[in-house]
Amino acid sequence: MNAVGELADLIREAAGNTVAFTGAGVSVPSGIRGFRGRNGVFADTFRGYRVEELFGIDLFDSDPSLFYAWAKDFVYAVDAYRPNAVHNVLAGLGLRGLLNAVVTQNIDRLHTVAGSPTVYEIHGSPEWHRCRRCGRAYAYAEVRPTAHAGKVPHCACGGVLKPDIVFYGEALPERVLQDALKACMMADLCLVLGSSLTVYPAASLPEEAYRCGARIVVVNDTPTPLDRRALLHFSDLTDTFVTLGELLDIPR
Numbered sequence: 001m002n003a004v005g006e007l008a009d010l011i012r013e014a015a016g017n018t019v020a021f022t023g024a025g026v027s028v029p030s031g032i033r034g035f036r037g038r039n040g041v042f043a044d045t046f047r048g049y050r051v052e053e054l055f056g057i058d059l060f061d062s063d064p065s066l067f068y069a070w071a072k073d074f075v076y077a078v079d080a081y082r083p084n085a086v087h088n089v090l091a092g093l094g095l096r097g098l099l100n101a102v103v104t105q106n107i108d109r110l111h112t113v114a115g116s117p118t119v120y121e122i123h124g125s126p127e128w129h130r131c132r133r134c135g136r137a138y139a140y141a142e143v144r145p146t147a148h149a150g151k152v153p154h155c156a157c158g159g160v161l162k163p164d165i166v167f168y169g170e171a172l173p174e175r176v177l178q179d180a181l182k183a184c185m186m187a188d189l190c191l192v193l194g195s196s197l198t199v200y201p202a203a204s205l206p207e208e209a210y211r212c213g214a215r216i217v218v219v220n221d222t223p224t225p226l227d228r229r230a231l232l233h234f235s236d237l238t239d240t241f242v243t244l245g246e247l248l249d250i251p252r
């Protein structure tokens with residue numbers, strides 16, 4: 001039996017008590033650039049700022065036009081991207097009762113688009129926007145036309161709308177983080193996918209799963225701190241999930 005066959009067995013044995021922890025790597029086959037690393041989006045510059053700085057809450061509050069002028073071609077263009085085999089097979093696992101939850105660092109909503117029933121977006125997402133003045137929430141579809149034109153979307157009260165993406169200087173969404181932590185602590189199997197586990201506190205979730213007794217499987221093309229603890233390790237996400245989908249008879 002090949003190694004992906006062993007992975008399929010581990011998933012079956014866990015009988016639904018599996019959690020997938022995903023990072024930017026799972027969206028790369030969809031054509032979405034990662035944030036970190038030498039070729040990451042954060043390293044780009046825009047009007048004299050590093051893109052990473054545009055995700056600072058203080059800069060956003062002092063001049064939101066900078067963020068929106070940049071975000072039109074990234075955050076507000078992700079509708080153009082489709083889920084890939086990794087998103088689709090994870091969604092299939094969830095729908096078949098073989099995956100308890102997806103915990104993701106990604107903000108591109110592709111796990112939800114693919115149909116995963118339970119997704120914890122620990123860094124938030126642009127699915128909702130909130131008024132910085134009165135707190136009123138607006139759906140992505142309402143905000144997108146303005147934001148995709150590079151303009152600052154405003155609330156009916158005149159306040160500036162900010163996407164529910166976690167910016168630097170903001171706390172992670174407490175409830176989501178607690179639910180994700182609970183799923184990780186209860187998991188028998190934790191799949192670490194497309195993340196090098198360097199961003200905290202997000203990276204502490206699979207560590208917590210391991211500490212609480214979960215088996216670990218890593219699929220990532222760079223080393224992670226959990227590699228030594230992993231029962232199985234793969235480097236190519238697409239190859240692994242295409243094969244996994246075939247073995248478990250899940251459409252991709």
Ligand SMILES: [Zn+2]
Pocket residue numbers: 131132133134135136155156157158159
């Ligand atoms: Zn408002």
